Amino acid sequence: MTRKWLILIFIFCCISGKITAHDNSLKLWYDKPAKQWVEALPLGNGRIGAMVFGDPAHERFQLNEETVWGGSPHNNTNPNAKEALPRIRRLIFEGKNKEAQELCGPAICSQSANGMPYQTVGTLHLDFEGINQYDDFYRDLDIEKAIATTRFTANGITYIREAFTSFPDRLLIIKLTASKKKSISFTAHYTTPYTENTEFCISPRKELQLNGKANDHEGIEGKIRFTALTRIDNNGGTLKVTSDSTLQVKNADSVTLYVSIGTNFINYKDVSGDALKAARQYMKQAGKNYTKRKEAHIAAYQQYFNRVSLDLGSNDQIKKPTDRRVREFSSVTDPQMAALYFQFGRYLLICSSQPGGQAANLQGIWNYQLRAPWDGKYTTDINVEMNYWPAETTALSEMHEPFLQLVKEVAIQGRESASMYSCRGWTLHHNTDIWRTTGAVDGAKYGVWPTCNAWFCQHLWDRYLFSGDKNYLAEVYPIMRGACEFYLDFLVREPKNNWLVVAPSYSPENSPSVNGKRGFVIVAGTTMDNQMVYDLFYNTIQAANLMNENTAFTDSLQTVANHLAPMQVGRWGQLQEWMEDWDNPQDHHRHVSHLWGLYPGRQISAYHSPVLFEAAKTSLTARGDHSTGWSMGWKVCLWARLLDGNHAYKLITEQLHPTTDERGQNGGTYPNLFDAHPPFQIDGNFGCTAGITEMFVQSHDGAVHLLPALPDVWERGVIKGIRCRGGFLLEEMKWEKGQMQTATICSTIGGTLRIRTGSPLYLNGEKLEPVEQAPCNNPLLQPQPIRKPLIAANAPLSIPQYKETYIYDITTDVGKKYTLSTRPMNH
The missing domain is CATH 1.50.10.10 (Glycosyltransferase)
Structure with missing residues (x-):
């Protein structure tokens, strides 16, 4: 009997382990609260952002609203x-x-002015009574559902806190529960870093209210006004006003908090709105059935997120907290971490850039300062464009x-x-x-x-x-x-x-x-x-x-x-950055602006401009790998376009270098997976997501190229939902031992599908005949014509030999799916 029970317990533990691994596959999770802002977890619905710290005794929700910027309408020419x-x-x-x-x-x-700063709103504080010590702490961000959860045990009671920024309701919603009735007691109040033009009060509707005005800056008057409201619905216990800016909950069974933020921003030329009226309008969605609100939020979010999935396999690393996995990524194989980081970039884009709202800025929508680093502006010589590199490809x-x-x-x-x-x-x-x-x-x-x-x-x-x-x-x-x-x-x-x-x-x-x-x-x-x-x-x-x-x-x-x-090839075989041959082979500058034509541009490629392709590789090699965070994200894209999956993967390991430093330019990734310049810049997250996509499929160079830059470490996998130029959707692609097995592609607008692959292909079980390297007759897939470069007389030139590829043309119809394989279907 004893042996039987041991076997059952062992089986249960194995199953539990599998469940835990599966449940954590799309979660950032931690075994301690956040102390620094770069350890807190980001929530957002495009309009409002919140950073969740997960402190059992003193919880904080740092708040942003996308239109709270210094200054007012003007131009500065x-x-x-x-x-x-x-x-x-x-x-x-x-x-x-x-x-x-x-x-x-x-x-x-x-x-006159150098640009206005993106600013914060403030922080909602919840200070809990009777929680001095705690055990079994766990917090996570579920990027499959866009929900942050904190769970712990104190005094024999299990507490669970859920938070999400509802997409349909445009609110931050927080749910507090406990395993024992009458166990939730706390005080709630706001703080803000503004030193003037702010007001803390309790609204006539018994809500916390913060009124504020964004700052004047560089002689431009600050005209953005904002109002933050927090409504507290307590189930059991009492809710009372304890000061002119504090609410207290005593002995509640459960509590739901609703946070709305409104501003007077109408558009970039008009700030005539009413901030309090806007906040009240959003707050009308509060008080509805929590479960239904949560389900509606998940459904609204997943209509975007679920379009793409990536499975690179898993191992025991998934059982470790996310910050530990980041620390170990360069030394321990963790393919699922790369998949999580890829999807985290998609999560951040969904949460910081919603239709009808503002574009994601240098920090997305997450910033705790009155002046975000570099003002949090839209830096347009790389950064804001990089924010949107994964938008089209990752659906x-x-x-x-x-x-x-x-x-x-x-x-x-x-x-x-x-x-x-x-x-x-x-x-x-x-x-x-x-x-x-x-x-x-x-x-x-x-x-x-x-x-x-x-x-x-x-x-x-x-x-x-x-x-x-x-x-x-x-x-x-x-x-x-x-x-x-x-x-x-x-x-x-x-x-x-x-x-x-x-x-x-x-x-x-x-x-x-x-x-x-x-x-x-x-x-x-x-x-x-x-x-x-x-x-x-x-x-x-x-x-x-x-x-x-x-x-x-x-x-x-x-x-x-x-x-x-x-374009010109210089004296040491590099792609010249300037019109004169001034490039220094010891220059390790973070910008690689002259490689724009390789990525995100379409002028430099292995198959249509091999001389420039090799010169670009020479330049990128000389620049070095480790750099600021966003620069390494760009280099993932560049090495993928150079068809070198192993080098692209090396840049991913460089980018996932752990740091908590918010100064300097050492690059890396914070414990909450935010990209570190340092300080935090969100473009590195987006750039790396785009680069990982380019490792699996490219469509810029006259064909849909399957597995152009697969690293050895990702020997097997499945990716679904990637969009390609020409109106083609890669519904699913599987590979084993580094070789594609099957790919299903849907044609959304018809036309010729040109495929480039490293293996001979079958279509619906029938062998395909390769075509010559003739121009593709699909104008949406055609590469840009290449102008003849100038080459320095003494430039060391070598045209590399690339792995043989096969090119196939498939005539497609609108809405039809085409299944490709590397062996007959009946094999």
């Missing part, structure tokens, strides 16, 4: 640029770059919409920036904010970069390549055309080669090494600018043809594109 522009260009072309840079400060950079197209709306709005404001150079169209520089300011900010060393419009337009066109939606294209085409008109007026011929170049500009945020010295950043014709303007012109020509635009306009674009400075 500099009218002096018109007069100074010819002289600045002359100085650059004479090699007097330092003098040109000195002139750019007063002539081009904003003389979160709706989450892309707030950013596309930002593009539409800066295109309006950006007419003033174009005008300051006496140009048509629109442009902006390396930063904007909620007010859509478009001037050059942060001084000449960082701000003189008038080419952001080209990068923004790349997002507009790339979205079309995924959907083929001509109604959408008709909506955004005028924005693309306006950006082109700016360059038709702004580009200037440089005297040495007679190329058309952008001047003045710089290569974000790096400076060249000339004769071993770094003395300036302002130059003409940087490689990134050339790549982006060429991308804009080529894409706009394609769009114009679809819009039946007159040929005179497209002919002018083609003529100018033919005279842009080409």
Whole structure:
């Protein structure tokens, strides 16, 4: 009998272990409360964000609202640029770059404001009675349901706290329960870091109320007003007012708290709303059946999250707390951690960027300071674009919409920036904010970069390549055309080669090494600018043809594109970052701006531009691996595009380097999986999610390439739901021993599906015949034409030999599914 019971207990333990592993597969979980903000767990519904600390005795919910920014509607362009522009260009072309840079400060950079800060609201505190010691502590963030849970035992009583930022109800909802009745007692109050223009009170409806006003900044009056309300519904016990800003619950069986936040923000030009009225409107959703509210929240969230799944296998690491797994990731194989990190990026995008709201900023929507790092602005020379790299590929197209709306709005404001150079169209520089300011900010060393419009337009066109939606294209085409008109007026011929170049500009945020010295950043014709303007012109020509635009306009674009400075291979075989061969092979700068044409651009590839491909690899290798967090996320994408899965994986291990430091530039990942620049920047999370996607499937280079950069460590797996250009959906792909087994692809708009793979393929059991490397007849999959690069006379060149691939063309019908396999179906 004893042996029988031992066997049963053993079986139960094994089953329990499996259940625990399964339950934790999409959870960040910890065995201690958060002490630092970078250990707290993020909740968000696009509009409001909350960081949950999980302290049994003193719980905190740090609160944000997406429109609480300093300042008010304005723009910050500099009218002096018109007069100074010819002289600045002359100085650059004479090699007097330092003098040109000195002139750019007063002539081009904003003389008013450098941009407004994203700000916090405050913190809701719950101070509990009788919880001095506790055991069996556990807290988690379930990213499959977007719910944070804290559980512990104190005085023999088990307490459970659930919190979620409801997507349909637009509230933070907190549920407190205990295993014994009359066991929940606490006081609730707000704090905020604002030192003026704030008010704490109890509303006539017996709610905590915090009224505040965002700050003035750099001479711009702060006009955003906000109101936070907390309603407490207690089941059993009592609720009473204990001061003019504190509520007390005594001896309750359970409690539900509802937090709403309203502001007076209407749009980037209008702040005439009523913050209290908005908060009360959201609070109307409170008090409904908790279970139904929770179910509705999960359903609303999962309509996005459940579109994509990734299974890379699992092991005993899943049984460990998340912060420990981060510490051990570089030394212990943990494939499920990579899958969790991939999905965490999707979670953050869903939670920080909802249709109809604001774009995710430098910190998404999570910030505890009056001035977020770098003001939390939309840094547009890489960071805000990186936020949206996974949007289309990982089936979160709706989450892309707030950013596309930002593009539409800066295109309006950006007419003033174009005008300051006496140009048509629109442009902006390396930063904007909620007010859509478009001037050059942060001084000449960082701000003189008038080419952001080209990068923004790349997002507009790339979205079309995924959907083929001509109604959408008709909506955004005028924005693309306006950006082109700016360059038709702004580009200037440089005297040495007679190329058309952008001047003045710089290569974000790096400076060249000339004769071993770094003395300036302002130059003409940087490689990134050339790549982006060429991308804009080529894409706009394609769009114009679809819009039946007159040929005179497209002919002018083609003529100018033919005279842009080409990409160049420099003296040590690198892709040059500047028009001159100034690259230093010892430069380990975090930005790799000249590799834009490799990713996110489409101009450099193994199969259509092998010389540039090898030069890009040389440059990236020289830059090194470890860097700031977001930079390593970008490098995951770049190494995936270089078809080197093992090196891409190495960058993932570099990014998942543990840290709690909120200063410096050492990179890594915080215990709550936030990306560390340091400090926290959310773009690294999004960049790595995009890079992992590129390791499994790519569709930028004339075909849907399956498993282009699979690392050895992910020997087997299943991925579902990835979107590809051409309107194709990779419904499911399985691989074993590093080789694809099956893939099911749905064609949403029809047309030719071109597949690239490392193995011969069968379609529905019938062997497919490879096609020659001829142009694909699907315009949504066609690569950009490659211009011949210039190669330094002494450049060491070698064209690499790549693993043989097979190319197949499949004619598809709308809505039909196509199952590919590497062996006959009856095998």
